[in-house]
Amino acid sequence: MNPIRGPRDAQARAGITPVNHAKNNAVAVREQSQMNAMRKAADPEPGGLKLPPVRSTSAPTQRPLPRRPSSGGGAAGRDFVHENKVSSVAALRPPRPDKQSGDKYLNKKDYGQVPSYLLERKLQMAADVEAAARAKEAALIPPGMRLLPEEERLETLEILKKNKDEIERAIQGLPLRTETLSAIRRKEELERRLREIEDAQKIFARPKVLVHL
Structure with missing residues (x-):
């Protein structure tokens, strides 16, 4: 008989490679020692410059955020793409009607009234029709x-x-x-x-x- 000797033996028989915790711990201790040595080497001397702390290369790096162009007067700080977008949108917008000029037109004294020359023309046309009718009737009256x-x-x-x-x-x-x-x-x-x-x-x-x- 071949009895199972602990969890690692059971994992090996199942085809799973057992995790070597001792080896991993030794590697982690060695990396930590190297980082501590680098930090000590980077400590500033009296009157010297202070260096930034050394970070592990295994940590994820952050991408720098894009800087918006400055609003200075120089040509190097102008965002021509943004200016072109604003200009195109302004060109597509229909012009707003001048509300003040419309109100002035509505407040005119003769707003909504028929012009006097049209009234005179209608009256003249009615008078001409009536005169023609009287002349036609007069032609039918015997002497x-x-x-x-x-x-x-x-x-x-x-x-x-x-x-x-x-x-x-x-x-x-x-x-x-x-x-x-x-x-x-x-x-x-x-x-x-x-x-x-x-x-x-x-x-x-x-x-x-x-x-x-």
Whole structure:
């Protein structure tokens, strides 16, 4: 039988190389002694210069941070790449509208109003259309006749209505039986006048009425 002799023997049988701690410790002690010797050699003499401590080469080194160019006035300190980027961005930005000038335009006295020359032109065009229409109507009026104005036409209609109301009241006031000759003539006269008024109302109810001069 071949018994296992400790953990290192078990690692060797499993195909794992055992860690040699004694050797590693000896190497670490030797490196530490060398570093201490270098520090002592770097100690300044009286009146001499002080040297920086020696660091192990196994420690990770830090990369120096990039220094930004100084803002001095010299050409060597200018960052031309940054200046070109700022110039290109400023060129792409659309110009902002001048708010103050826009407010002045809105506060103008005649803002939102139609110019006077346009109003005069519209009025002149309307007058020309009306004059042309009157001339066309005048050409259709027979000689010796005239077109009755609207105001006069409406006034005539109002008079005819009043006369009709009076005649109708007069007819209603007649006796039911008209035996005398004068009563018969009176009734016939009122009915004739009523028919004339109704015919006149039909004529003056038209939008255009022609009358003799």
